[in-house]
Amino acid sequence: MKFDTLQQGITFYENYARISVFDTRLSSTKKRKLDGKILLKYRVCSKEGFRETPRLHVECKKKRPIIRMGCKAKLTLTIINDQDNYEIFSFHEGHTYSLIAPNSPHHTKQSRNLTLAHKKYIMDNSRANIGATKSYRLMKEHVGGY
Template sequence: MEDNIGMMMMRMILTLLHFDMDMELENDCAWKPKQGMTFDSEQCAYDFYNTYGERMGFSIRINYCRKNKFTSQLICRLLVCNKEGFWKVDKRDPLAKNPRAKTRIGCEAQLYVKLDEGIRKFVVTDFNEKHNHNIVSPECAHMLPSQRKKSATQAIELDLAASGLHLGQSFELMGREASG
């Protein structure tokens, strides 16, 4: 029963993202990126990989892009796990009581999409799914940085609250909406 609901949800997501796949949705790996997969736009590729990351339990970020020098059109994009790479050496006080946690540990998970000029779509040319860290459980995945979303109504309420209310009034309004 849960598998059927999951497949129905994935079909809805895939329909919303408007991309083509050379595989059947009944296949267990339909929600997993693979080489040769095509997307109508770079945003569709980002949304698909972000949905994949949420399902698997990791957050993504944009690492690299290349644009055409003359038209400024996006040619390729590299999407990576948010733990990819390393920060430079921290020059702050080494005796700090609460030093900042390490957020980048060299994870190699990535999705590379490139624009195919012939069909005017973005094609996955490289996909690496290996992580060198623990991933988050599906129950907590919504709290990861790339998974945090606010609905359209929440955005409108925030705009309205910020437009003429003082800070205390905004907090009071949000408290009343959340039942105290």
């Protein structure tokens, strides 16, 4: 497939991931040294690769779960003949883990967004000296769940 811009290619893969019910993230980019034009852009599954050795930060005491599982799913976009058009250079759709059930796409990170009305509700509560966590819990009760 060919795309007019790099952003269109990235949006295409994000939409594909949303339909297939998995999360994506940006990976590395290869640029030309002369003018800095992007030659290759990688978009990978959020569980691609493995976590590096655990970071020991004095200020960070929160333990985070390991989510990287060595998944090989990725999309590589490359530039076409020095134009601003991009095409899919390589595509690997195989995952090394079981995907989220199709009936529960709300568990993906991409779909966990607050609407403008929900953000306004939290801001209004903050003016009434109600914290964001309590506001979110109140909102959860109003709409019937997370």
